[in-house]
Amino acid sequence: MKPDPEPWYNTSLNLWQIAAVLVASWSLTKTITEGWRRTIGLRWHLTTRLRKIAPGVRHDYVEALLGEPKWQSATVCTRLTAAPADSAGVGDRKVEITARTWPLSRLGYLVTWSEDDVVVMYGITTISWWFRPRVLIGDERIRLGKTTFSALTDPGEHSAWLGNRRFGYREHHYFGNPGGYRSWYVGVNDIGYNAVPPALDWFDVEDASRTRLLPENRAAYRRSAPINTVVVSGIALYEELQDGRFFGTSLGADQDMVRLADPEFHVLDSRISRAHRRLRAWRWRMNDRRWQKKQHTLHDQ
Numbered sequence: 001m002k003p004d005p006e007p008w009y010n011t012s013l014n015l016w017q018i019a020a021v022l023v024a025s026w027s028l029t030k031t032i033t034e035g036w037r038r039t040i041g042l043r044w045h046l047t048t049r050l051r052k053i054a055p056g057v058r059h060d061y062v063e064a065l066l067g068e069p070k071w072q073s074a075t076v077c078t079r080l081t082a083a084p085a086d087s088a089g090v091g092d093r094k095v096e097i098t099a100r101t102w103p104l105s106r107l108g109y110l111v112t113w114s115e116d117d118v119v120v121m122y123g124i125t126t127i128s129w130w131f132r133p134r135v136l137i138g139d140e141r142i143r144l145g146k147t148t149f150s151a152l153t154d155p156g157e158h159s160a161w162l163g164n165r166r167f168g169y170r171e172h173h174y175f176g177n178p179g180g181y182r183s184w185y186v187g188v189n190d191i192g193y194n195a196v197p198p199a200l201d202w203f204d205v206e207d208a209s210r211t212r213l214l215p216e217n218r219a220a221y222r223r224s225a226p227i228n229t230v231v232v233s234g235i236a237l238y239e240e241l242q243d244g245r246f247f248g249t250s251l252g253a254d255q256d257m258v259r260l261a262d263p264e265f266h267v268l269d270s271r272i273s274r275a276h277r278r279l280r281a282w283r284w285r286m287n288d289r290r291w292q293k294k295q296h297t298l299h300d301q
Helices: 011-038 041-052 060-066 216-225 257-259 273-300
Strands: 071-078 096-102 108-115 117-125 134-137 140-143 158-162 167-174 183-189 231-232
Touching: 011 041, 011 167, 060 108, 060 117, 071 257, 096 257
Parallel strands: none
Antiparallel strands: 071 096, 096 108, 108 117, 117 231, 134 140, 158 167, 167 183, 183 231
16 A cells, blocks of 8 residues: 655645735735825825814823824913802912924924813814815815915904014804804914915004904905914813913914924034025015015905
8 A cells, every 4th residue: 555645735834934925915014004104195194183183082092193292381271160250269260271282294283282181172284285174164164275264254353463573363263052162263374384464554553452454454364365274172261262362473383383393493404404494595585475476466456
């Protein structure tokens, strides 16, 4: 009786080959996925995570979505209360608000304001033409960096400012129960994409705060200026927010803070930083020409 012939294959060798193929496939898939997220899929990757943020979520939840924030600061606010003044002192209503800022690659910024590690407000600013997410303001859909203020109903309440270098504009929209009792602060951040400053002679000289625009000039500004920042508030009830002192000169990301991390402001000099400085100077010249052109167009109207 002849013994069985030796098999042409090796079982143990095939198992190792299968394991190697699986590991190589997993590594290749992970590399392709990470590369896609960092390039053409970056907008989709960021947008899907930003959709999950809402007033009332925990700060740890936001950090799990986007990682650790790059900037953090704290301020003290006074909580609004319905109790009589003699039963609740101002000191008892002081709370600490922590502002945290995330750079969204080089496409924008996310800012959250938290009380006791609970997000009470969050804001998104676009700084690139490639990142213009669709945002719902009540029932109206806009695109940051593209849609102008005229697409929204004029709320009447607004604030504008113009300095030697900084400028901004914001409006407050509130829709009650249909809007989930949330407030939307939409505006122009001077670090954002397609930021249009108001003209100096558009301000109402009779306004003591110097933050109100004349009706005719404001209507022209709302028709021409795109919205590049939106802040959503649901449970932020503070006196500073009601009287307009909360945001200061920046609705959303603070230009004076975030720009110090840009390559052109690096202390250690390099060829890259010098190239960024030349690029920044060129952008300033182009933005100034664009601003001058828009001013002439608005004055002609």
